[in-house]
Amino acid sequence: MAAVPRIGAGLRHEYPPGGASPVRVPRSAKPAMNRSASSLPARHRSHASATTEWAEAEEALAREPGLDRAALTRQSAWRTDRHAERKTLSTQSTEQSTLDVLVVGGSGVDTVVRVESLPVPLADSVGVPPIREWVGHTGGNVALGCRALGLGVTFLDFIGDDLPGRRVRERLADGGVDFAYLVSPTGTRRAVNLVDGTGRRMSFYDARDPGDLRMPRGFYLDHLRRARHIHLSITDFARFLYDDIAELGVPVSTDLHDWDGVEDHHRDFALRSDVVFLSAAGAGERIASVMREILREGRAEVVVATAGAGGSYLMTRDGGRTPRPIAATVPPAPVVDSNGAGDAYVSGFLYGRLAGRRVEDCARLGAVAGAYACTGQGGSAMIGREALASAQV
Template sequence: MGLQKVLVVGGATFDALIHLPVLPGPLPQTIHSCGFHETVGSTGAGKALNLSRLGLETTLHALIGADDYGERIRAALQVPNLHFRYDIDPQGTERHINLMDGAGRRISIFATRSSEEPRLDLAKFQPLIQESDLVVLNIIGYTKRLIPLCRQYAKPVWTDLHDWDGRDPFHQAYLDAAAYIFMSSDNLPDYRAVMAELIGRGKRLVVCTHGREGATAATAVGEWLEIPIIPAYRMVDANGAGDSFMAGFIYGHLRGYALKKCLGLATLCAGLCITVSELAYPGLSPALLEAAYREHYGAES
């Protein structure tokens, strides 16, 4: 079966999602009707919920407040295979307001922010890292402090750079630490050159997603693969699709599947996610994902 324990560090919020036909322009206005939904959000929760539903023993660490929103996050993360570890942030639970349009585009507003330098007992992370087969470090400020422990225990680091522009120095620590890098091409018009440069720096895998245009992957052994989206999945809410994509890929990777199948599973996982207003498709399971793969891609591994 392969590796089975994943540690995800950073990223649990409580979000308000507002669905509009089109994103509002920069003018004073009143919008009288919209879709509205509140749910747990952020990149760590999204990855952890998908990974746990795919049968991987998943630990998520995040910051939450000693408030009602923190309690709602705790309740939402009480699911099989998911172990939620947290520290209390004196600034309270981070909250986002996400404006979403019918094409899946998003404007994210940080209504509150978590602490940049929270007080943490790093010793408690040692067993979590030591027992995990891979570590996902999300680009949440405090997670950088765990990079030395990942190196100490020789754990492969995966990271998600989201809409990195290829220059922002905030991402440098993650670029240096991670052997497996995911990102989007939103701010990278020359994304293939950036991917090639990262592979040249010794990265084992670089994956760049393009929204409705699919994704591109490159590996250290010279593979380059493109994969389109599956248009059969009807868009309801694109929030969390990137995290679902990465979780589906990790699931395939830990099962020892070839790059092509890992990309297909990732695409399917993201496709299922956009059909619901949650971070992970409620019925997601290994059996469902494998059956969907056979339906859309055939039986090859």
């Protein structure tokens, strides 16, 4: 099978940033930030208190620049952990019934530069249309896409105490995603994406994340227990959640993006997930053998290789050795930007899976969602449940 550029290939290899204080931004947190903790509903008060303590630490730094930021960060982390431990059983019970998808890792901000063609000719200076910034990245897009389809979503990640991090928080709150995060001292992940006139893109990814941090079990374990499904981005810290996920028996998916079938970083994700997505472009002519290897060596029930305008390909554990083609969907409007289309495919597929649809139907739902995403800039076009249903898959 010839390599075909993927519509929404997320050419991002993500690793964990530095860690610090855990903070939670519930779906209604945006207006709540301007209210006192005592005026909030009971289920949000501990989160508001944690946010207040972080703000107090920042004020202390402003008054006395000589204070140790790291010490204040550790103190804020300890206090916030204490708040998290005091959640009531009734709150846990309420949230239990609504958490369809837990997404872990992969938030950030894209700077999108429109160019005439790719690759860009070598030149000292090139005039371009207005440069735009969009919140997204693979985990953020999957979380927002699933939420747009009406699923209950919680998103866990590291972000920076910086302007991009604030934009991530605001975008997720606007999209109705329940976001809990750890503050990274190295800042929020960024990418610069060059997008040509056909919507193809080339991404320059800045992970800026130290590789030695781990997400604390006390931060994520309750979320794992509540989730119907878990989606792990290929951030390095996420691989260390697999043991707990396996013990709990919760289904898990991942997106390997442009994995060539060789690079070692992706292997844990490939072999320890129940549903595996990857780009057909990464392995090229070898994509079928890579899909077979994932099924043979790992625990996957289904492997999906996306090929952009070439559609996608399915292999299942009981479905033979030849990838089954799924036709691409024609976008409902002109293609503007392929950023986020692959993530939208994942969201549509998971929506179908959680609804009990056949795997072929899930892939078709993913294709519809991915095509729809290409009609807006920066992954901003996210299909809703009614529009997806109208596709009559």
